[in-house]
Amino acid sequence: MGIQAWDPALPNHDSIYAMMYPTMEGKTCLVTGGSDGIGYAAALELARMDATVLVVGRNAEKTEAAVARIRRETGNPLVSFLLADLSSQREVRRLAAEVKEKAPRLDVLLNNAGAIFLSHETSVDGIEMTFALNHLGYFLLTTLLLDVLEQSAPARIINVSSSSHYSAGNFRLEDLPRPGNGRSYQAYGRSKLCNVLFTYELARRLEGSGVTVNALHPGLVRTRIARNNGVLGRVANFFIGVRGVDATRGAETPVYLASSPEVETVTGKFYIDCRAVASSPLSYETGLTAELWELSERLTADSATED
Numbered sequence: 001m002g003i004q005a006w007d008p009a010l011p012n013h014d015s016i017y018a019m020m021y022p023t024m025e026g027k028t029c030l031v032t033g034g035s036d037g038i039g040y041a042a043a044l045e046l047a048r049m050d051a052t053v054l055v056v057g058r059n060a061e062k063t064e065a066a067v068a069r070i071r072r073e074t075g076n077p078l079v080s081f082l083l084a085d086l087s088s089q090r091e092v093r094r095l096a097a098e099v100k101e102k103a104p105r106l107d108v109l110l111n112n113a114g115a116i117f118l119s120h121e122t123s124v125d126g127i128e129m130t131f132a133l134n135h136l137g138y139f140l141l142t143t144l145l146l147d148v149l150e151q152s153a154p155a156r157i158i159n160v161s162s163s164s165h166y167s168a169g170n171f172r173l174e175d176l177p178r179p180g181n182g183r184s185y186q187a188y189g190r191s192k193l194c195n196v197l198f199t200y201e202l203a204r205r206l207e208g209s210g211v212t213v214n215a216l217h218p219g220l221v222r223t224r225i226a227r228n229n230g231v232l233g234r235v236a237n238f239f240i241g242v243r244g245v246d247a248t249r250g251a252e253t254p255v256y257l258a259s260s261p262e263v264e265t266v267t268g269k270f271y272i273d274c275r276a277v278a279s280s281p282l283s284y285e286t287g288l289t290a291e292l293w294e295l296s297e298r299l300t301a302d303s304a305t306e307d
């Protein structure tokens with residue numbers, strides 16, 4: 001049977017948690033963007049399942065408070081945090097080194113930290129900010145942690161993408177890193193298409209390794225994702241809030257992919273509402289997936305030689 005198209009009218013999965021591992025005890029999960037929104041809700045759920053959880057945030061006070069809340073609510077003491085601005089390659093490299101120091105094994109990598117930028121911003125590496133954070137952040141952290149994930153196999157990588165990847169439109173891959181290229185919402189959709197392209201290319205490269213990688217859309221979720229953008233961001237968050245589900249619901253698909261035995265060996269798929277569905281036609285272009293990989297390697301190479 002071919003893969004089904006996404007139908008927003010389909011009911012959500014009713015018994016997700018019943019199908020999960022009864023426990024994630026002994027498993028280490030790294031959740032980026034765990035200080036708020038979907039990442040926080042996912043970290044909380046994984047902690048409830050007794051996983052060792054490493055929460056990655058960028059603000060010390062906020063992330064420490066999030067971890068304290070998770071520990072208090074779950075009674076799980078094995079929740080701790082690491083800090084990094086994931087739009088900075090130097091910080092991603094430092095984070096990866098700290099993870100390796102702190103965690104002898106890594107069973108789940110949940111790449112979730114992301115943002116919308118409503119005006120043009122440039123990362124410290126001189127790259128368009130949406131692409132730098134939403135795609136290169138995932139790419140660099142994942143490739144730096146691949147050795148520990150492979151040593152820990154079976155292991156899972158989960159990339160939080162978005163349904164906005166369906167409307168990524170026409171673009172030239174090599175233009176994506178250029179500051180000021182295209183409208184902000186287009187930049188977001190394209191970065192989320194990159195999450196899917198990266199997932200498919202990585203799945204091909206990891207075949208037979210015991211490490212799976214899948215991407216997902218969490219639904220429209222009531223978070224403050226546009227908070228980086230002043231008044232405009234508050235207006236955007238208000239409208240998302242009116243129609244969005246809560247973050248716990250938004251975390252269902254990432255937590256399902258992180259923990260359910262049902263998907264233990266599934267790789268290279270795109271999920272919505274805990275179901276594998278077809279991603280955009282563009283995302284299946286193998287030339288594009290390979291080209292994005294090469295571009296990402298090139299764009300992150302220089303930071304490897306900085307001290």
Ligand SMILES: NC(=O)c1ccc[n+]([C@@H]2O[C@H](COP(=O)([O-])OP(=O)(O)OC[C@H]3O[C@@H](n4cnc5c(N)ncnc54)[C@H](OP(=O)(O)O)[C@@H]3O)[C@@H](O)[C@H]2O)c1
Nearest residue numbers: 033035036037038058085086113114162220221223224225
């Ligand atoms: N909300 C939705 O409707 C929706 C729909 C589709 C896809 N998504 C995707 O879901 C993921 C999570 O979004 P969310 O809605 O949960 O947003 P959120 O509530 O704003 O959470 C984003 C998380 O990422 C962190 N983050 C942002 N910029 C960062 C940076 N430069 N370095 C390190 N961490 C950074 C934030 O840290 P701070 O707490 O310090 O800000 C926060 O922990 C994103 O990848 C987004 O594209 C969301």
